[in-house]
Amino acid sequence: MSELGLNTVSFAGRAASSSQFKATYAEGMGLVEETAAYLDGPGRAAAKVLPRMASVLYAAESMRLTTRLMQMASWLLLQRAVNNGEMSREQVLSEKSKVRLDGFNVDKNAPGWNDLPESFRELIERSLRLQNRIALLDREIYRPNEQEIVPDNENSVQAQLNLLRTAFSAN
Numbered sequence: 001m002s003e004l005g006l007n008t009v010s011f012a013g014r015a016a017s018s019s020q021f022k023a024t025y026a027e028g029m030g031l032v033e034e035t036a037a038y039l040d041g042p043g044r045a046a047a048k049v050l051p052r053m054a055s056v057l058y059a060a061e062s063m064r065l066t067t068r069l070m071q072m073a074s075w076l077l078l079q080r081a082v083n084n085g086e087m088s089r090e091q092v093l094s095e096k097s098k099v100r101l102d103g104f105n106v107d108k109n110a111p112g113w114n115d116l117p118e119s120f121r122e123l124i125e126r127s128l129r130l131q132n133r134i135a136l137l138d139r140e141i142y143r144p145n146e147q148e149i150v151p152d153n154e155n156s157v158q159a160q161l162n163l164l165r166t167a168f169s170a171n
Helices: 002-006 011-015 019-040 042-048 052-083 089-096 118-142 152-170
Strands: none
Touching (some): 019 042, 019 052, 019 118, 042 052, 089 118
C-alpha cells in the first residue's frame, strides 16, 4: 500500500487550480458583490418596512450573511494566491487557520423568517450552498496525505503475518 501511495496522484490537490475552482471563485466573488449591492440598495429599503421581529432578524441575518461571505472570499483569495505562486502552501495553511467555513447556519423557523424579503432569503440560501461546497473543497485539498496515514488494516494484516511466521517457525 505504501509503495502504491507514492505513485498516486492527488486530484484534490489539483482541484484548487481547476476550472471548477475558477467557477467557484467567480461565483463566490460575484455573490459578494451581488449581496453588497442588495444590502446597500433594495435590502436597505425593504428592511425599513419590515415588522419588528423580522427587522431584528434581518439585522442579525445580514451580519451572518456578510461574515459568511467574507470568510468564503478570504478562503477563495488564499487559494488563488497559492495557485498564482504568490504564497506557499505553508503560508496559506497558516492564514487559512483564521478562516471559518462553518458555524454560520440559519434558523428558518425563527420568528419573522417568512417576513424577510424573498430575495434576501435567496441570497442566504445561495451563500449556504456555496459555503458547503467550499468547505468540502477545503477538506479535500487540506486533508492529510494518504501516504502519511497508515490504514488500520495494514497493521492488522502485518500482525496476522507475524503470527503466522511465529506459528510456522516454532515447529
